[in-house]
Amino acid sequence: MSNVAQSAALELNGSQNLKKWGGWILGVGIWFLPLLWTDLTTYLVLTVAGITMGMLLFLTASGFTIILGLMDVINLAHGAFFAWGAYTGFTALTLLNKYGWVETGSLGQSVGSILICLVLALAIGWVLGVILEWLLIRRTYGSHLKQILITMGAALVMAEIITIFWGPNDEVVQTPAAFTGSIDVFDVIVEKFRLLAILVGGAVFIAMNWVLHKTKLGIIVRGGVENGEVVQTLGHNIRRIFTYVFAAGAALAAMGGTMWSIYTQEIRPDMGEENLIFALIVVVIGGMGSVTGCFLASLMVGLAFNYVAFSAPTLALGVNIMIMAVILLLRPSGLMGRD
Amino acid sequence: MSIPTTAFTPVEMLRQQEAAARYTRPALWLQLAILALFILEPWAISSFRVMDVAAKVMIFTVLVASYDLLLGYTGIFSLAHAMFFGMGAYSLALITHHAGGPAWWHLPLAGLVALVLAVLVSLLVAFFSLRLKALFFVVMTLALAQFADILSLQWHSFTGGEDGVSFKLPGVLAVDWSGGSLAGVPLNGRLLSYYVVLIVAVLLFMGLVRFVRSPAGRVLKSIRDNEQRATALGYKTFNYQILSNVFSAAVAALCGVLYAMWVRFVDPESAMSTAIMLNILLMLIIGGMGTLYGAIVGTAFIFIAESWLADGLNAVKSYLPDLLILQRLADRWILYFGILFILVVIFFPKGLVGTARDMAARRKKRSAVE
Numbered sequence: 001m002s003n004v005a006q007s008a009a010l011e012l013n014g015s016q017n018l019k020k021w022g023g024w025i026l027g028v029g030i031w032f033l034p035l036l037w038t039d040l041t042t043y044l045v046l047t048v049a050g051i052t053m054g055m056l057l058f059l060t061a062s063g064f065t066i067i068l069g070l071m072d073v074i075n076l077a078h079g080a081f082f083a084w085g086a087y088t089g090f091t092a093l094t095l096l097n098k099y100g101w102v103e104t105g106s107l108g109q110s111v112g113s114i115l116i117c118l119v120l121a122l123a124i125g126w127v128l129g130v131i132l133e134w135l136l137i138r139r140t141y142g143s144h145l146k147q148i149l150i151t152m153g154a155a156l157v158m159a160e161i162i163t164i165f166w167g168p169n170d171e172v173v174q175t176p177a178a179f180t181g182s183i184d185v186f187d188v189i190v191e192k193f194r195l196l197a198i199l200v201g202g203a204v205f206i207a208m209n210w211v212l213h214k215t216k217l218g219i220i221v222r223g224g225v226e227n228g229e230v231v232q233t234l235g236h237n238i239r240r241i242f243t244y245v246f247a248a249g250a251a252l253a254a255m256g257g258t259m260w261s262i263y264t265q266e267i268r269p270d271m272g273e274e275n276l277i278f279a280l281i282v283v284v285i286g287g288m289g290s291v292t293g294c295f296l297a298s299l300m301v302g303l304a305f306n307y308v309a310f311s312a313p314t315l316a317l318g319v320n321i322m323i324m325a326v327i328l329l330l331r332p333s334g335l336m337g338r339d
Numbered sequence: 340m341s342i343p344t345t346a347f348t349p350v351e352m353l354r355q356q357e358a359a360a361r362y363t364r365p366a367l368w369l370q371l372a373i374l375a376l377f378i379l380e381p382w383a384i385s386s387f388r389v390m391d392v393a394a395k396v397m398i399f400t401v402l403v404a405s406y407d408l409l410l411g412y413t414g415i416f417s418l419a420h421a422m423f424f425g426m427g428a429y430s431l432a433l434i435t436h437h438a439g440g441p442a443w444w445h446l447p448l449a450g451l452v453a454l455v456l457a458v459l460v461s462l463l464v465a466f467f468s469l470r471l472k473a474l475f476f477v478v479m480t481l482a483l484a485q486f487a488d489i490l491s492l493q494w495h496s497f498t499g500g501e502d503g504v505s506f507k508l509p510g511v512l513a514v515d516w517s518g519g520s521l522a523g524v525p526l527n528g529r530l531l532s533y534y535v536v537l538i539v540a541v542l543l544f545m546g547l548v549r550f551v552r553s554p555a556g557r558v559l560k561s562i563r564d565n566e567q568r569a570t571a572l573g574y575k576t577f578n579y580q581i582l583s584n585v586f587s588a589a590v591a592a593l594c595g596v597l598y599a600m601w602v603r604f605v606d607p608e609s610a611m612s613t614a615i616m617l618n619i620l621l622m623l624i625i626g627g628m629g630t631l632y633g634a635i636v637g638t639a640f641i642f643i644a645e646s647w648l649a650d651g652l653n654a655v656k657s658y659l660p661d662l663l664i665l666q667r668l669a670d671r672w673i674l675y676f677g678i679l680f681i682l683v684v685i686f687f688p689k690g691l692v693g694t695a696r697d698m699a700a701r702r703k704k705r706s707a708v709e
Contacts, residue, residue: 074477280482317482328471329467
């Protein structure tokens, strides 16, 4: 008798293990699927490109997810911050190029110009974020419908202001000299700027985790995500923190825009819209308000996009929509989201 | 004590009141006047531009009203309504384009294809994301709409890409057909197309009004106001939401067919793009959500403003040719639409018709008190 029970228990354990590990094996293994139609070198190049795109997406999407998690605000103007950041970076690079810093500079000047771009983009994003929060978002707390409508209008206005200042055409963005060209690692060609982008994305991820988990502000923000009213009763001005968090999200998006524009070397006034859609997909896959989930989802979306875009560029967005649909079926609150 | 069997439920009593006042309401005469305006328009003003605007206003009125069914009556925020519209437009354009010369069966076939496509896609979207939080539905529809836009732009061999598809219609609807004149107005393909648009649009609009007033429509409103209560009352809210979603998508697709029939040219920018979606939203908000008739007001306002504003700005531009910033300011009339969008949402959230109805209701209350 006991033998039977034991073996049944073992079997149960085994099937649970299978479920647990099967999920992992499937989840990891699916990323090797593209090897069926590409050779190894191409696959590795695409993987690097995918991770780069994922890191850049993370910059935009992480701000969105924090704003959504803490403030319960759906901010469709997030893509506009992205575009503003890109144009800020473009202007700074064009100016610096006049002093010979960009196209023909030393390593120090290249790093300097990128730093200047990023700082300027963060500043512009912060200022615009504060303005938008003060002017519009404040009036819409609690009503998703109003938020969506008002931020759509704001996105429209911000994109139009870009066209008024910078003109409606595509512009070419210069990459600083030290980050042009590529390194050859066993026939796998890795562009230098991609490495920088991965570095920046990873640094932001670590920094965000540090701020959220090790500082007092982070504790307040995380508490606000759980329950804003309780945080308020503990004597913290949650409204002011809302403004800061919104501005920080906007600044991150602007920084993502700058990095993105240097990476793709072109900017358009409507570039924010397209990026916003990917950021939204990332947020939904990752789960609202979760930075780690957002990070994983960014990588997923970036990788899937690049693998598919290599052979069928038209379908790249479609595949991401499919991934989103499947994840929503399996885990309705996203990878790391809470119900 | 037993309840008398002849008692009416509150809903039935409301219906009876409505039925008794059916022919004495001022709104009825307003509706008939608007209808007469559209019927007589070709005879009153012999300008093609005005006729074009009138036809587009009719088509977009139905489109916006069908979106109102979704957003204003059911409380579902979708950003894929322009996609369904584009599906309809493209199904007529592609069938006539790829099937050789113009033939009559193209029109019903296009209508059928548009309906089937819209129903299938909207069902799929609803099943995947309607059960979840509102944001998921927004994201899903936004991404799908973008995907459709990319497809129509980049699948060049099938959709003609950015250049779009232009096509011809058969028989009396053809542009070069003409059959004399009636009371000074030439009877030609344009005029007949106008009346086809008019008839179909009025039928669709009446269908929408009927749907909203039906028992199912009342359930939809109750879901919008309080979903938990509707569930507690025993309604399967998910099924009703799907019904609303599918119905409005189907109407939007038919609007697309109508639009393609009127313009005879379809390209991504005029049928699929986010700009169309923004236009629909703006028209709905200006007219008023949850009013259905607001669609007429909002659509007319936007179309008239669009043609008038562009003219006015061009005039300003020609007076001051030296200021580059001003030139660009004059070119970007979308900017003013964006500002209008924000202002209306903040200061005028019920729209023109909604505010007018509120005022009328208040006056009625006041006179009842006196």
